[in-house]
Amino acid sequence: MKLIRKSLAIMLVGIMLFSVTAYADESVKTSAVTDLHMDGNEGIMPIYTYIDVITASLSIDENGRCTFSGTVTALDYRIKLELYLQRSWNQIVWDDIMGAITTVDESGGMEYHKNLEPEGYYYRAKVIVSVLDGNGNTIETETVYSSTERY
Numbered sequence: 800m801k802l803i804r805k806s807l808a809i810m811l812v813g814i815m816l817f818s819v820t821a822y823a824d825e826s827v828k829t830s831a832v833t834d835l836h837m838d839g840n841e842g843i844m845p846i847y848t849y850i851d852v853i854t855a856s857l858s859i860d861e862n863g864r865c866t867f868s869g870t871v872t873a874l875d876y877r878i879k880l881e882l883y884l885q886r887s888w889n890q891i892v893w894d895d896i897m898g899a900i901t902t903v904d905e906s907g908g909m910e911y912h913k914n915l916e917p918e919g920y921y922y923r924a925k926v927i928v929s930v931l932d933g934n935g936n937t938i939e940t941e942t943v944y945s946s947t948e949r950y
Contacts, residue, residue, distance in 0.1 A: 849873050849939045851906075855926040857884075857945040863915040867945065869926030870908030876938075877902060881927040882909045886920045890947060893923070902931075915950050923947045 851872040859865045869882040883898040897913055915922065924945035929937045 847873075847939060847941060849876055849930040850928060850941055853926060853928050853941060853943045854908075855882075855924045855943045855945040857922060857924040857948055859915065859922060859948050859950045863918070863950055865913045865915050865922060865950075866910065867913075867922075867924035868908060868910035869924060869943075870906070871903075871926070871928045872906035873928070873930050873939075874905055877904055877931040877935075878907065879929040879931060879937075880907060880909060881925075881929075882911070883925040883927075884911070884913060885923050885925050887923075888920055890921050893925075895925070918950055921947050921949050 851874060852870070854870045855868075857865065857867045865884065867882070867884050869880060871878055871880050879900065879902050881898065881900045883895045885893040886896050887893045897911065899909055899911065901907065901909060925942065926944075927942045928940065930939040932938045
């Protein structure tokens with residue numbers, strides 16, 4: 800019994816000696832910031848070069864009335880905003896069932912409504928943002944998705 804206690808004590812001291820505690824340096828800049836992300840929950844959102852904020856949201860009421868939207872802000876640039884409602888039966892393969900494309904200056908958004916039929920599918924909103932330079936060439940593109948809801 801004494802030998803077991805002694806062995807455990809030596810192992811505990813060894814573990815404590817070889818344990819490493821790491822602390823973050825507050826002065827180090829990171830490549831991600833905490834921001835509102837897609838469905839309004841806080842999360843990690845990447846820092847884009849030209850895009851300031853992208854959101855995608857989806858809500859479905861108990862009657863199958865779906866509201867989906869997307870917004871974007873990219874200061875001093877023209878933006879092509881694509882918004883799609885997607886449906887899936889297995890959450891792996893997604894089909895676009897409704898979509899719209901618009902071009903805006905600096906910031907904008909779209910919102911659409913649809914009555915969903917039939918029941919038993921998963922739905923999400925997909926937003927594709929393309930930032931355009933003065934010649935109409937794409938200089939940055941990003942895609943975000945809303946949270947998934949089943950109806």
